[in-house]
Amino acid sequence: MATERSALTDADFYLLERRLPDDSRELLHRVREYMEKTVQPVINHYWTREEFPHDLVKGMSELGIAGLGYEGYGCPGRDCLLDGMISMELARVDSSIATFFGVHSGLAMGSIYLCGSDEQRERWLPAMARMEKIGAFGLTEPDVGSGAAGGLTTTARQEPGGDWILDGQKKWIGNATFADYVVIWAKSLDDNQVKGFIVERGTPGFEPVKQKDKIALRVVQNAHITLDGVRVPEENRLQNANSFRDTAAVLRLTRAGVAWMATGCARGAYEHALAYARQRQQFGRPIAGFQLVQDLLVRMLANVTSSACLCSRLAELQQDGLAEDHHSALAKAFCTVRMREAVGWARELLGGNGILLENHVGRFVADAEAIYSYEGTREINTLIVGRAITGTGAFV
Ligand SMILES: Cc1cc2nc3c(=O)[nH]c(=O)nc-3n(C[C@H](O)[C@H](O)[C@H](O)COP(=O)(O)OP(=O)(O)OC[C@H]3O[C@@H](n4cnc5c(N)ncnc54)[C@H](O)[C@@H]3O)c2cc1C
Numbered sequence: 001m002a003t004e005r006s007a008l009t010d011a012d013f014y015l016l017e018r019r020l021p022d023d024s025r026e027l028l029h030r031v032r033e034y035m036e037k038t039v040q041p042v043i044n045h046y047w048t049r050e051e052f053p054h055d056l057v058k059g060m061s062e063l064g065i066a067g068l069g070y071e072g073y074g075c076p077g078r079d080c081l082l083d084g085m086i087s088m089e090l091a092r093v094d095s096s097i098a099t100f101f102g103v104h105s106g107l108a109m110g111s112i113y114l115c116g117s118d119e120q121r122e123r124w125l126p127a128m129a130r131m132e133k134i135g136a137f138g139l140t141e142p143d144v145g146s147g148a149a150g151g152l153t154t155t156a157r158q159e160p161g162g163d164w165i166l167d168g169q170k171k172w173i174g175n176a177t178f179a180d181y182v183v184i185w186a187k188s189l190d191d192n193q194v195k196g197f198i199v200e201r202g203t204p205g206f207e208p209v210k211q212k213d214k215i216a217l218r219v220v221q222n223a224h225i226t227l228d229g230v231r232v233p234e235e236n237r238l239q240n241a242n243s244f245r246d247t248a249a250v251l252r253l254t255r256a257g258v259a260w261m262a263t264g265c266a267r268g269a270y271e272h273a274l275a276y277a278r279q280r281q282q283f284g285r286p287i288a289g290f291q292l293v294q295d296l297l298v299r300m301l302a303n304v305t306s307s308a309c310l311c312s313r314l315a316e317l318q319q320d321g322l323a324e325d326h327h328s329a330l331a332k333a334f335c336t337v338r339m340r341e342a343v344g345w346a347r348e349l350l351g352g353n354g355i356l357l358e359n360h361v362g363r364f365v366a367d368a369e370a371i372y373s374y375e376g377t378r379e380i381n382t383l384i385v386g387r388a389i390t391g392t393g394a395f396v
Pocket residue numbers: 103137138139140144145146147171172173174175216217222370373374375376377378379380394395396
């Protein structure tokens with residue numbers, strides 16, 4: 001990471017941080033310090049071993065950032081811009097930690113916040129905000145990814161006593177190997193609508209198995225889950241999740257967060273590349289002095305800056321209650337494409353050293369591949385925007 005801290009070396013080129021009030025900026029910088037001093041020195045170790053650093057959760061909880069944007073229920077109730085910038089800050093150092101946090105604070109807590117009753121929010125959110133309990137979000141299935149809106153095959157059957165029985169499989173579910181609460185989205189056999197259920201760890205018939213040998217986000221523990229006659233009480237059915245439209249409301253929120261994360265991933269790679277270019281010498285001078293190297297750096301910076309500005313405006317739309325599915329979808333698609341370009345250029349700038357984990361950029365390149373595809377691929381987010389601007393859905 002760049003040692004001198006200025007807008008020029010840490011890539012806040014258009015001074016977006018100045019949009020934050022002092023107390024928010026102070027929190028953002030505490031997150032930065034935690035990530036740079038505590039996470040960065042150890043993260044490659046966990047990445048190599050495909051392990052999750054459980055010891056780091058306490059430090060993250062002390063930052064008080066889980067459920068940042070939610071009002072009440074033990075959550076901080078801060079604004080969307082700060083929430084987004086914190087996602088960027090996490091990913092700027094490590095995309096796996098940012099993803100772990102996004103699944104917990106965004107997807108899982110967001111499902112409860114947006115789709116739970118008051119009583120359910122009171123029951124689950126305070127401990128999740130303190131990160132004493134960790135959440136996961138189970139939508140994708142082995143045979144159903146992009147087509148989840150209409151195609152879920154996991155079923156929920158209500159028994160006469162009121163309990164629900166869940167059967168099916170889920171794939172790619174982040175945090176699910178150790179999460180206390182996993183939100184499972186399933187199709188009700190009664191009305192054929194998608195409903196959300198909180199499955200608590202250890203519930204009989206619920207079997208999460210860690211997915212191994214990933215080439216991206218190796219620190220994130222993704223699980224293939226089998227649900228075999230899992231009994232869930234009616235009190236654990238999210239009371240305001242009545243169809244996939246409600247699931248989509250959660251994704252609208254979290255896709256904005258992923259756009260910020262993609263920006264952070266690109267930004268981290270850029271900052272590593274800039275620092276490297278200034279100290280690496282070839283032909284008797286720092287490579288930063290070569291025109292073609294500067295071209296790479298400026299392209300990266302343009303990607304980071306345009307993405308951050310877009311996300312920043314999206315945060316204002318969210319804050320004003322004006323953000324719709326297509327706004328988040330455009331940001332997710334655009335920022336992930338820009339990220340994928342930028343991390344590739346950063347790798348190129350480091351030459352051979354770019355593929356060594358110790359220089360971090362290689363990890364960013366690998367992790368970017370997962371961010372590019374999860375929470376809706378580029379194609380699916382493009383189709384969401386395409387439908388909005390033409391009035392014609394082109395999904396099938
Ligand atoms: C690391 C990681 C973490 C994840 N974490 C979670 C999680 O915590 N919870 C969860 O529920 N899910 C999670 N996912 C799943 C993720 O959301 C899906 O991978 C994603 O939605 C894409 O689905 P798929 O992989 O099944 O690809 P598919 O849907 O099979 O798509 C394959 C290709 O076909 C394209 N395609 C599909 N349909 C169309 C179409 N109509 N028009 C044009 N192109 C199309 C896609 O864009 C893609 O390029 C995670 C995935 C990864 C990789």
